[in-house]
Amino acid sequence: MLSDRSEVDGTPSRDITYSVVIPVYGNEATLGAVISRLSEVAVRLDGPMEAVFVVDGSPDGSLLLLRRLLPEASIASQIVVHSRNFGSFPAIRTGLAAARGAYIGVMAADLQEPPELMESFFDQLRTGEVDVTVGRREARADPAMSSVASRTFWWLYRRTINPSIPAGGVDVFGCTRRVATELLKLDESHSSLVGLLFWVGFRRVEVPYSRLERTTGKSGWTLRKRVRYLLDSVFSFTDIPISLLSTVGLVGGLLTTIASIVVFVGWATGRIVDPGYTPLMLVLLFSTFTLLSGLGIVGSYVWRTFENTKGRPVSIPLTIEVHDGVG
Missing domain, CATH: 1.20.58 (Methane Monooxygenase Hydroxylase; Chain G, domain 1)
Structure with missing residues (x-):
């Protein structure tokens, strides 16, 4: 059942082992499939899993759809609603704060990163040998222009910010509760969540995957947002x-x-x-x-x-x- 919590407190729960954080903006067409596939992932895990949907001022009917589907879903869930659109990375931070699991995964709601990747992340984290798992794109089915823009952006990011980041960038990751806590302590605006994830360190492993083709809608990761994010990263992490x-x-x-x-x-x-x-x-x-x-x-x-x-x-x-x- 969906709990109507007035505050996002991130209180760990003994009943939840795994949490998946999903920012939502204009994803009404894919949310049903996201819930269905996450439910299938939850069945294969060795502990209870919840899905934390952060509705980031979405202009479509995503919030109403979640309120209709989640009470009937087979997995525990939370809906956190932003007062307006703050952006994907602030939404992820909100989700990390609300998540109750000992192990937390972060994914997009557009299904370009397969939800089944969360299972691989949790398997790695549960061994106790790693604290952070990041998806490493080995192939991508994006349009040519989008692919070139993304590759150029992450090439510049690696050259100017952190060479340890995978060549294709980081769009999906998982971490332990300890890492999430350390990330949330770094309460910085106009910064880079990916940069902070690598800045805190910890034991890290890369999990390869293939980025799927977008079936509905279009990416909100525009050139203007890329440039602004790169500049924020430059001024936050380098001199x-x-x-x-x-x-x-x-x-x-x-x-x-x-x-x-x-x-x-x-x-x-x-x-x-x-x-x-x-x-x-x-x-x-x-x-x-x-x-x-x-x-x-x-x-x-x-x-x-x-x-x-x-x-x-x-x-x-x-x-x-x-x-x-x-x-």
């Missing part, structure tokens, strides 16, 4: 902009020095005869790259201040072992 600014200032300063020597020699040897040309060039060259160097230095201090405001822990200890010895 590349500051480093580039400092590098330009340093290289420019060296080139300015060389150019200044050339200009001065030209003036001294009489090759430059225009009045005021030499001092004007020297002032322009030195002032331009001195400003860039200064901005790079100031930016480095601002970056460190920004890092401290995030409130990320310096480290996340897994266990503490104390041995008193035999003496």
Whole structure:
């Protein structure tokens, strides 16, 4: 039965072993199949499973459909309703907070990532040998333009943010309760959930799968959202902009020095005869790259201040072992 909880508290339940978090936005056409296939997955698991649907301001009839289907479904479920559309990653965070299982999987509602992948994730997590499972796309049935855009995005992400992320990116993952708790402690807006998932560390394994063709609707992962997400990731996890600014200032300063020597020699040897040309060039060259160097230095201090405001822990200890010895 669906519980009408007024707060999302993420209280662990002894009755739930596995939770699957599904953000919902414009997925009315696929929700019936999602529930059906998750019900089949739940039967094969060795413990109770729940589905946590986070309706992220969906403009279609997804919420009404879930309220009609879930009370009759064979799996436990929750419906969490956002006050408006906040985006997929905030919806996942809401779902992680609401999930009651010891092991949590995250998947989309468009069925491009097969729900059966959750079973593979949970099998890996239940061994106790890994804490995070991520889907690694080995094949994809997306349209050519969408495929190229996605590959380009994740190539840039790997080059600028984290090279450990699978080449095809991360659209689906699973984790233990401990990992979910650590992720939720990092209460950062305008950040990258995927980046945070890899930042917290823990033991991680990749599970290969083939991304299926979208049968209904179209992806909301537009170019504008990709660019914004990439910029959020850059500013949240790297100092590349500051480093580039400092590098330009340093290289420019060296080139300015060389150019200044050339200009001065030209003036001294009489090759430059225009009045005021030499001092004007020297002032322009030195002032331009001195400003860039200064901005790079100031930016480095601002970056460190920004890092401290995030409130990320310096480290996340897994266990503490104390041995008193035999003496």
